[in-house]
Amino acid sequence: MVTALKKKDLEIALQKVRPFTDPNPTDEQYPTPASIAADMVFLAYSQGDIAGLKVADLGCGTGVLGIAAALLGASEVIGLDKDRSALDLAEENAKGAGVGIRLVHGDVGGLKEKVDTVVMNPPFGSQKKHADRPFLEKAMEVSGVSYSLHNAGTQDFLLKLVSSAGKRAEVLKRYKLEIPHTFAFHKKAKQDVEVLLLRIQIRGD
């Protein structure tokens, strides 16, 4: 499917996605801002990894990345999260954006379905060390190519994890993510975290 949606229009559509109402700090429920979500999924789209393909958003939360993929012409989008209230919100957000996402409730480790592309912003592991590991392992198991956001400070760990699985990863971009004072344990009003966008080539080359 060819889509005429421009990156700016995608960002405007994603600004309407409602954030978590009652975020859970242990699961690091930080939503990806519209500007970063639009940039990331547009990049995947421009590399031929979205349009007409089956895409999964692992740890979809509000659904912002899956919605972006659907808006850019993915043939099917799966949004998986272990938090049922996040899935309710994702469903509402998808409806609001005029797209359909198949929502799956469960732990990321349980996904068995194969997809073409994964787009995800998993927990960064600031609460539970390397909480993004099962997400990367699952992406490498079920998809052909994966785009994911991580704390830039864990780059060495990420690259080692991917290369020890015999796959190739590339850091495509870096962003500054502003984490608001959502959680009591944050001392400052907001905090900038440097994040990186990782692309892993899993099948073919």
Ligand code: SAH
């Ligand atoms: N991808 C969304 C949300 C990021 S927050 C966005 O970009 O805005 C991370 C999400 O991962 C949360 O919604 C949390 O509930 C979910 N999550 C954390 N651990 C998980 C696990 N083990 N299995 C499935 N989902 C998980």
